[in-house]
Amino acid sequence: RIMPVRWSRYNPSYLEPEVKKESYQKPLEELTEEEREQMELKAVRPIKAAPPTLSSSVFSDPMISKFTNMMMKSGNKVLARSLMSQTLESIKRKQLEKYHKAPENEKETIECNPYVIFHQALKNCQPIIGLSNITRGGKTYQVPVPLTDNRKRFLAMKWLITECRENKHRRTMMPEKLSQELLLAFNNEGPVIKKKHVLHKMAEANRAYAHFRWW
């Protein structure tokens, strides 16, 4: 199928750039058949320019940049980026506090890396199944529907951000509230996880309508 892109300034034959250094240092023998074909294709086709948010340094993470873009308001990337870094810093501080207070045997179980906490929290928030409105005979039913990876990630990030923007005290700053939510989600607690469970229960309740789905 032709992938529906509304309007792209690149010719459709342009391929996506691969920024990670490790993928270029693999010797030829380790690659599978598909990867070899991909390499040959890349050698012939032109490649799009790397976007300004993507970089080969250790500090750039595609998930973090996606989250920062979703937090951004009216194109203020500077503010969004600083909020994100403050969030990660506050997560690290809280975890270090816990680490120094904990007894010897529990010190190894406490996770201090904020990136690991972020990724794990997002994974815990992702719903497995979603609902979609299908109209049959005048009535609209909520039908349980499988979700794609992109859609799951988007829903998890969207829930986190809306939760942090609405359910907080007027005086709490966004990084503080976000770090709180991320730590709760990392331990499978908190309002976002509850929302995910509610969605799963609704899908289970509407199981009878699952056959309405035609795709």
Added chain:
Amino acid sequence: TLRLICTTTAVQRKNVGASGPEKYTEAFIKKQIEEFNLGKRHLANMMGEDPETFTQEDIDRAIAYLFPSGLFDKQARPMMKHPTEVFPEQRKIQWGEDGRPFHFLFYTGKQSYYSLMHETYEKFLNVQKHQDQLIAQDLPLQKEKRNLAGSRWLTKIELEEMLVEKLSDDDYSRFIQLLQKLVALPCADMEENYIQKFSKEVPVQLQKVVIEPLQYNEQGVAFSTGEGKRKTARATAVVYDNGTGKITVNGIDILHYFPVLQDREQLLFPFQFLGRIGKHDMVCTVSGGGRSAQAGAIRLASAKALRSFVTEKEVEFMRQAGLLTVDPRMKERKKPGQEGPRRKFTWKKR
């Protein structure tokens, strides 16, 4: 429905020949060709050249000399071309004197498209039958993979020209899917001739860019220059060897010129990718654009300058990482009747 649109100039030609019934008779076109040849000989006589060896380029030059025009659009100026280029190809009348059409699929409306699909599917079934015979006889199937990387399928416009008939996007994508299914079969080699009619070679030579050699300044330090652009920013970068990793932009250090971390990350991206962070010094000049555009322009300029310091393989890696392509995205223009490039005015019921 969603349409795939991109703004390369090749896509913008309209297929005029396939629309509507015949506009010029064959006799008319023959007369035009005779007149063109006569005119060519007269023109050669006028210019004092040999009528036998008068090529199309000579005709163009002669016409530009005799009828100078200051018009901007090249196609609005006076031109003299062979009638087959001026009058587009069109179909002859598809039915005989009694009104009965020649082709059996005439009443489908898109006879050439459907006959093409039927032919391709017939070949597909033949290949499958051949495959089944080989399996029945327990012979091994030929598994020579066709080199997909060096060829591309015909575009929709080229296919329309070939069939002299209008196609829709859906029709075109179905045809390409059928061709891909045919090629994916192991015994597709027997239909190689047929498939080659619909595939074109992509010349790899397009990507061969000349890498400039290193230049040396008075102290013997090697340096190279590069130019880059992004949106409206234009930048030139001079990368010196045996450096400490200092980067200067318009005479100002990058810490002061780019207070945002993202821009500095972009500047260091080519160096970090090649692992040469502390080894080069850079002096750049940049003008135009905004903060992010200037950073992108300097990134492209430094990547182009670094090509001279680095092996060909690493240049290829840089290209595949997207460091050497000019970003074509520009600010979209505002259209009349709308508030911005996409945003429409607020809809009011009354």
